[in-house]
Amino acid sequence: MKIFKSEKDLSAIFLVVLLILSCGIFMSLKIKTDNISREKIPGSSIIYIPSGQYLKYATFGNSSLLADLIYIWAIQYYSDYTIPDMYEYLDHIFSIINELDPSYLDPYDVGAVIAAYEAGDLDLALKILDRGLERNPEQWLFPYLAGHYAQMINKDHKLAQEYYKKAMDIEGVPPIVRRLYADAIFKSMDYKRALQTWLEIYETAKDERVKKIASNHLYNIKATIDIKKINEAIEKFKERYGRYPMELSQLVRAGFLDSLPKDLDGKEYIYNSRTGEVKTPIIPWKR
Amino acid sequence: MTTVLKIENLHKSFKLGFLLKKTNILKGISLSVEQGEVFGYLGPNGAGKTTTIKCILGLIFPEEGKIEIFGHPHLSPKAKERTGFLPENPYFYDHLTASEFLDYYSQLFLIKKEEKEEKIKSLLRLVDLEGSADLQLRKFSRGMLQRIGMAQALLNDPSLVFLDEPLGGLDPLGRKEIRDIIVRLKDEGKTVFLSSHILQDIEMICNRVAIIVNGEIINQGALQDLISEKILFTEVILSGVGEKELEGLGEYFSGHGDRTLLKVIKEENVAKVLQLVQSSKGKVHSLIPRTETLEDLFVEIVKQR
Amino acid sequence: MKIKAIALNTFKEAIRDRILYLLLFFAAVCIIFSRLLALLTVGDRVKIIKDVGLTSLSLFGALMAILMGTGLVFKEIDKKTIYTIISKPIHRYQFLLGKFFGLVLTLFIMLLLMSFIFLALVFFHTFTIEWEMFVAILFIFFELCLITSVALLFSCFSTPILSSIFSLAFYLIGHTAWGLETLIKKIPPGLGKTLAQTLYHFLPDLENFNFKTEIVQHLDIPSEAFLYSILYGIFYTLFVLIIAVLVFRKRDFI
Numbered sequence: 001m002k003i004f005k006s007e008k009d010l011s012a013i014f015l016v017v018l019l020i021l022s023c024g025i026f027m028s029l030k031i032k033t034d035n036i037s038r039e040k041i042p043g044s045s046i047i048y049i050p051s052g053q054y055l056k057y058a059t060f061g062n063s064s065l066l067a068d069l070i071y072i073w074a075i076q077y078y079s080d081y082t083i084p085d086m087y088e089y090l091d092h093i094f095s096i097i098n099e100l101d102p103s104y105l106d107p108y109d110v111g112a113v114i115a116a117y118e119a120g121d122l123d124l125a126l127k128i129l130d131r132g133l134e135r136n137p138e139q140w141l142f143p144y145l146a147g148h149y150a151q152m153i154n155k156d157h158k159l160a161q162e163y164y165k166k167a168m169d170i171e172g173v174p175p176i177v178r179r180l181y182a183d184a185i186f187k188s189m190d191y192k193r194a195l196q197t198w199l200e201i202y203e204t205a206k207d208e209r210v211k212k213i214a215s216n217h218l219y220n221i222k223a224t225i226d227i228k229k230i231n232e233a234i235e236k237f238k239e240r241y242g243r244y245p246m247e248l249s250q251l252v253r254a255g256f257l258d259s260l261p262k263d264l265d266g267k268e269y270i271y272n273s274r275t276g277e278v279k280t281p282i283i284p285w286k287r
Numbered sequence: 288m289t290t291v292l293k294i295e296n297l298h299k300s301f302k303l304g305f306l307l308k309k310t311n312i313l314k315g316i317s318l319s320v321e322q323g324e325v326f327g328y329l330g331p332n333g334a335g336k337t338t339t340i341k342c343i344l345g346l347i348f349p350e351e352g353k354i355e356i357f358g359h360p361h362l363s364p365k366a367k368e369r370t371g372f373l374p375e376n377p378y379f380y381d382h383l384t385a386s387e388f389l390d391y392y393s394q395l396f397l398i399k400k401e402e403k404e405e406k407i408k409s410l411l412r413l414v415d416l417e418g419s420a421d422l423q424l425r426k427f428s429r430g431m432l433q434r435i436g437m438a439q440a441l442l443n444d445p446s447l448v449f450l451d452e453p454l455g456g457l458d459p460l461g462r463k464e465i466r467d468i469i470v471r472l473k474d475e476g477k478t479v480f481l482s483s484h485i486l487q488d489i490e491m492i493c494n495r496v497a498i499i500v501n502g503e504i505i506n507q508g509a510l511q512d513l514i515s516e517k518i519l520f521t522e523v524i525l526s527g528v529g530e531k532e533l534e535g536l537g538e539y540f541s542g543h544g545d546r547t548l549l550k551v552i553k554e555e556n557v558a559k560v561l562q563l564v565q566s567s568k569g570k571v572h573s574l575i576p577r578t579e580t581l582e583d584l585f586v587e588i589v590k591q592r
Numbered sequence: 593m594k595i596k597a598i599a600l601n602t603f604k605e606a607i608r609d610r611i612l613y614l615l616l617f618f619a620a621v622c623i624i625f626s627r628l629l630a631l632l633t634v635g636d637r638v639k640i641i642k643d644v645g646l647t648s649l650s651l652f653g654a655l656m657a658i659l660m661g662t663g664l665v666f667k668e669i670d671k672k673t674i675y676t677i678i679s680k681p682i683h684r685y686q687f688l689l690g691k692f693f694g695l696v697l698t699l700f701i702m703l704l705l706m707s708f709i710f711l712a713l714v715f716f717h718t719f720t721i722e723w724e725m726f727v728a729i730l731f732i733f734f735e736l737c738l739i740t741s742v743a744l745l746f747s748c749f750s751t752p753i754l755s756s757i758f759s760l761a762f763y764l765i766g767h768t769a770w771g772l773e774t775l776i777k778k779i780p781p782g783l784g785k786t787l788a789q790t791l792y793h794f795l796p797d798l799e800n801f802n803f804k805t806e807i808v809q810h811l812d813i814p815s816e817a818f819l820y821s822i823l824y825g826i827f828y829t830l831f832v833l834i835i836a837v838l839v840f841r842k843r844d845f846i
Contacts, residue, residue: 012838019834026827027793033800033820034773076774301846344679346845367681374675380601382608394597395680439676 056100067101074107078114087119091127098131108132108142116149125149133166143167144177147184157188179213186221194221212287219264220284226261227278230269233257234276244276290358291447291478292320292343297352299338312338313349314502320447320480320495325473327493327510328482329581331589335502336482337375340451344372356447368396371440375452377432381425385416385435388424389442396443410438413471415464430461437468447478454485466492490581498588505588514584518576521557523549527569536560546572594682598690599697602664606698611659619652619706623713638717639808645710646728646804653703653736654763660698661743662755664691669845678845685837692744692833699736703729728807734825735801739763741832748840766798800824 056063074093078086094111097104108128116125126146133142147163150156164181167173182201186194198221202214230248233256237245240254248271251257262268267281297316300309312335320326330336341347343354345362356366379388389407398406411417414434419427427435433453440448450469454462462485469492472479483489489496490510497507506513523537526545533539536559537551551557557574564571606612626644630637665688668674677687707729714722742762746755772792779785800821806813 012841015834015838019831019838022827022831022834023794026824026831029820029824029827030793030797030800033797033817033824036814036817036820301844341845346675346678348842348844364681367679370679372676372679374672376672377676378671378673379676380605380673382605383601391597391601392676392680395594395677395682397594436676443680 055096064101064104067097067104067107070100071097071104071107075110078118087114087121090115090119090121091124094128095131098128098135102135105132105136105139105141108136109145112145112149116153120153122149122153125153138170138172140167140170140173140177143170144173144180147180151184151187157184160184161188175210179210179217182217186217186224191221191225215264216284216287219280219287222264223269223280223284226263227269227280229261230257230278234278238276244273246273247271248278289322290319291322291324291356292318292326292480293353293355294318294339294343295353297339297342297349297354299335299342299347299349299352312502313342313352316352316499316502316504318497318504318507320478322446322478323473323476324494325469325479325481325492327489327496328480328499329484329486329489329496329585330499331484334499336499337451339499340372340449340480340482344370344449368443369446371443371445371448373433373436373440373448373450373453375455377436379424379432379435379439382423384421384423385411385427385438386420388435389438392439393442398443406442410441413441413468414438429456430458433457433461433465437465441472445477447480448472449480449482451482452484453481454483454488462488486581486585496581498585500589510581514579514581518554518578519552519583520577521551521554522573522575522577523551523557523560524572524574525549525560525564525569526572528563528567532563532567533560536563595686595690595693598677598687599693602691602694603697606660606695607701609660612656612698612702615652615656615659616702616705619648620709622648622652623706623710627713638714641713641717642722642725642808643804645713646725646732646808649703649706649710649729650732650735650802650804652706653699653732654739656702657695657699657736657739658743658756658759658763660695661740662747662750662752662759664695664744665747665840666750666752666755674845684841688744688748688833688836688840692741695740695744696737699740700733703733703736724807724810728804731801731803731821734822735798738796738798738801738825738829738832741829741836745832745836745839748836748843762796763798766796769795769797770799796828797824 055066070093074097077083077093078090080086090111094107097107097111108131111128112125112132115121115128126149129142129146129149133139133146136142143163143166147160147167150160150163161181161184164177164184167177168181178197178201182194182197185197195218198214198217202211202218205211205214230251233251234244236256237251237254245251245254248260248269252260260268263280263282265282265287270279270281271277272279295317297313298311299313300311302308303310316335316339328336328339338347342349342352343356343361345367354361357369359366380391383391386407389410390403393403393406408417411420414437416431416434416438419431424432424435433456437450437453440450453465453469457465466488469479469481473492481489481493493510495507495509496513498505520537524542525547528547530539530541530547533547533549536556537549540548540550542548549560551560561571563569623641623645626641626648629644630640668677674687678684707726711721711725714725739759739762743755743759746758750758769792772788772795776785776788776792779788803813803817803821805811
């Protein structure tokens, strides 16, 4: 009996020691290899899948799970700013996610954010959001965001208008979108339509607050139109007489204006004869 | 006489079934085998014969007990190099031919190349498989497998050979062949440890036996010591004497035609029967005294348990 | 050497297994199918062929390793061919190592065959023999060796079906370890995080052997990456084999 135990024990101990040693070695090797930066990102072979459509067939009905996984991977990928050229495949990756699970809303949202703010690619952001709206027509959020990005990044108010209009047609959209729409029209300098739209909003306003906002906007638009007209007249005056008029009424008497426009409240515009500047008597938002 | 195999107080239990119930298989086995013996290891099915052999050969690890082969610990290379083993119902690698198989196994013994071929040939001759040297093992019959198994057990020219039920499933001719090989091994001075429950064969070739029942050795010793020489009864086949006259002398069975089989228990009655036949002018066809056989002993012992 | 004898016998037995050739057939189908797939891409066609080809080699190689490895020891115990081997003057670890090397040799041959088909197809497109592919294939081979050792380990105490499932799990865990890494970053520091990190370093990282993308894209690979990968493979395989030896030496062959 004793012979058994000690014989076995010796080699067993040796093996266990070797076991622990090799475990320690490979674990430290693992730590070392993690620190080696590789140009290839684990999991980035996704880039080489031709299209989400084909991938869908391969998943045997688990496409939404795969969409989730790829999305999660994408978030990590795009959180790591050390990766060079990371936006190269942004379109491709998110189109795969969207195609795998068209009704998964977050990826459209987030993909557009990354495209717009991090990659600076408005077209891609809009493309993603368009896709989102196409597959999910009840999501007013997508055209809303699209309008936002169009205005913020490219200052393309006309495009924003179109998007806000699309959003407005969707049920359940919050009323502010309509106001953004109207404001976009204003910013694209189509004052006539802007007035119309704000008037509509004013008239259909359900509470005092909205009415006030609408009225302020109407004030502002009128003021813009008026001040523009007045400025044109001042310019003509200057050309003719080589100096700014002393008062605005001079413009009327000299025939450059038919009548002196007043602000929406009936007050007169403030004029600085030295600089030729015309201002509203009150800041529109503080009415 | 040197002790070739010595087992002291061997214990082994298994945990069987889903609940891992502990079952004791070997409950303190002790035996010894001397050089040059043919040692028979007998017992009913499930007694622990194969388990004992597996413990000796290192296939199973006992909980308690000491096993020595040629005085060395049983698992040491020195012990293993001199033993050979033929398991029960042997099964070998299908795809190899007989000579390829023996060649492979000889590599496990580190037998030198020059000796190898000669050895394989002579072994195949011994087990009468020379003609099937290039036949794949998958095509071997049961008897042939048994014989090639015997061949691989003898590859290293072992001094101690373990045979687990070597005669199982063989036809009478096959059994005779194996018996002859065993006797031959004995003549060469080898020791054979034979486990079986075909008692007639054991009786024929073994010197000493041990009987194991339910994990315990019931009886151990030289065959002639265990079986008494006393005559149990005498079987007489005779003709020419009627049933009436034989009454009281023995058990009466009628045979073919006018032949009678009489089982005579008392020895003095045998003389009386003979006298009767002579006086009736009958004929004695055969007279066979039956001594106690191993089978009788065996059945007796097992019944007691 | 006794290990060599067992290895060669294992090899001879394994190479006859029809499963291998079935998988080889499927691998060939995949590789050739990549040709069709390449027609769908615009631009670099060969890249798709290389990607699909290398992935097929990796995948089918792993399947071969698992399907063969899980039966290796189990079959011997089940059919009792092991009795007459263990009873001979041979250490149990020699038996295990022999089985391991026999299967590794088989996989090597199979991988060579698949590589030949793969490179022939690539040659057909580019009219050059791309020797770099062999580097990727070499590391696929290292990965397969590790997988084989795992399959062998499970084969020592479990049925082929269960062993296959465990080995497959090992393979999947090995390729998704990076997921655990990202998860760990979100755990607040403390005992949980340390435990999770230890687990992360212990679990196999089969991506260490994955140089496919970089080689296909002709990206730079730091030479340390190669060295560490080989060492990692050697020591992890050693680790698994030692466990197998420890499990096997106490085993009762009922």
